[in-house]
Amino acid sequence: MAFLEINDLHVHFPIKGGILNRTIDSVKAVNGVSFQVEQGKTYGLVGESGSGKTTTGRAIIGLNEITSGQVIFEGNDLAATENKKLDVKRDVQMIFQDPYSSLNPKKRVLDIVAEPLRNYEKLSRSQEVERVADLLEKVGLSPESIFKYPHEFSGGQRQRIGIARAIALKPKLIIADEPVSALDVSVQAQVLNFMREIQKELNLTYLFISHDLGIVKHMSDRIGIMYKGRFVEEGDTEDIFSNPQHIYTKRLVAAIPDINPKNRDAQKKFREEVQLEYQKDYGRYFDEKGLAFNLRNISQTHLAALPEIGVVE
Amino acid sequence: MNDKLLEIRNLKTSFRIRDDYYAAVDDVSLNVNKNEVLAIVGESGSGKSALAFSIMGLHNRAKMEGSINFKGTNLVGLAPGKINKIRGKEMSMIFQDPLTALNPLMTIEEQIGEVIYLHNKAISNRDKKAKVIELLDQVGIPHAKYVCDQYPHELSGGMRQRVIIAIAIANSPELLIADEPTTALDVTIQAQILDLIRDLKQKMDAGIILITHDLGVVAEMADRVAVMYAGEIVEIAEVNTLFEQPRHPYTRSLLNSVPNSDEKQDKLHVIQGIVPALQNLPREGCRFKTRIPWIAESTHEDHPELHEIAPNHFVRCSCYEHFYFPDETEVENSGLS
The missing domain is CATH 3.40.50.300 (P-loop containing nucleotide triphosphate hydrolases)
Known part of the structure; x- marks a missing residue:
């Protein structure tokens, strides 16, 4: 059993409105997150x-x-x-x-x-x-x-x-x-x-x-x-940085300023490539509601929210 | 040199604390050229930041000595009316915090339009609006016509920072001072804003002073770098030189305290002690001395000066020649454990 286990955690904040100030919608700040520590x-x-x-x-x-889900800490559900x-x-x-x-x-x-x-x-x-x-x-x-x-x-x-x-x-x-x-x-x-x-x-x-x-x-x-509000990728530190799979992770990794000024041009080129890919393929990484897909295993330790079929790369 | 835009000589900006004046910028001299990014x-x-505010003439009650030569005009002691003519037109500033630098009660059009109008009172409203839209396009804000009528709270942090940049470049300044322009932003937006500033430099042939504590941003943006400690410049060099052969102990310590993205270190370097408060600055001798106590006293100069140790590479004090990082065991985190 994991030390800390988060199962399908949802935290929604209500948006109130209308004449009777009823809840008309909600902001889904955390929308189905699961991980283990x-x-x-x-x-x-x-x-x-x-x-x-x-x-x-x-x-x-x-x-x-x-809102829903479990936070299991040493066997006790804190939620x-x-x-x-x-x-x-x-x-x-x-x-x-x-x-x-x-x-x-x-x-x-x-x-x-x-x-x-x-x-x-x-x-x-x-x-x-x-x-x-x-x-x-x-x-x-x-x-x-x-x-x-x-x-x-x-x-x-x-x-x-x-x-x-x-x-x-x-x-x-x-x-x-x-x-x-x-x-x-x-x-x-x-x-x-x-x-x-x-x-x-x-x-x-x-x-x-x-x-x-x-x-x-x-x-x-x-x-x-x-x-x-959702995970797009999860993995060991090595997985995330050397083999990012999701377009959003790639974009994040590309955006880190490089501490070596000699790499400036290479970094700029890399960032432009990722940006192009981001613009071209953004839609494929999210379902019709704009949510990230469920995480799928890429390796033993590495999961990414890639579309079911027609995986890029 | 012909393309020298700004020349600061022996600038000293002092603030009054109780009854004494203390220099926050102490004897700083530097140049900024056209089409150059100088990082501080x-x-x-x-x-x-005190240096940046001095150049912009934004210190109301500080005592300023020395000279700031901007295109042949000495800005130190210039009458406020005359500074107002230069500020916002020939030189302008990008402020740090996009949440507070904009007026929440004015629309975007009014805020950008204001600075255009102040330097060109004859402009018609229609021309002004066209210019505002053009500026918003230039800084990459989509639906400029629509954004014009919005208030700051309706925009995201990245968009607000773009509006601030639009205000700063409204009159095509020759000198742009960017004070931590991306500190409040997410990394992906930071990358976009930095690209934008880089483009503007090329398009407008402007000189840019980039103030930041993020060494990654410096490595990506700067042509030259000045490192400041306790009001003084301790090292100034071309960007490649500074990252490859940093000399001053402070520069080397700073570079060493950043988590290196390539190798996994167990422990980061920690500079002992803290930056002393303005009133307690050691004014005699090497100001960095107290933070590298393992370096022998005799290696410091009595009156440290900037030495040109290679072309365009200046280092203050002679202690850099003898500086070394103490062993892990010796430093053991300055009493942290």
């Missing part, structure tokens, strides 16, 4: 804004209501109502995107990091301070930081406070939603290194949500590409 |  691995979820990757992450942790009890969910934590807005400016670091502890564990005041100091040390901040406020820290330090809060309850799964997008490259490197270190140390599993393919490639063991 | 790279706080 192994323990101790990093699963990268990639897509552009509006693709539903963040909604998927938030639905797993329960921040968005699930089922009877499982909305607390102790399953303490094992799943989240790191948010923006370290400037995800920490309450009026709270001290102590209160921010101790909040999950206060929810789940009855600690005395001195035990609590000790635990928080330990956590801060683990993320490389000095224990004196306890009584400071978020504005006294730099972006990278704030993100590490966010990480300290996420690991306070020794979770098993961390959903990291664009954890480094708001940071400078050098600080990014620091946070990414650190995330890998604690992953080894605490045997954490990450669901790493990002639009930056370079970073996802660096971090992930397995990657799922989302487009308009 | 650095972390937040390195002064790259």
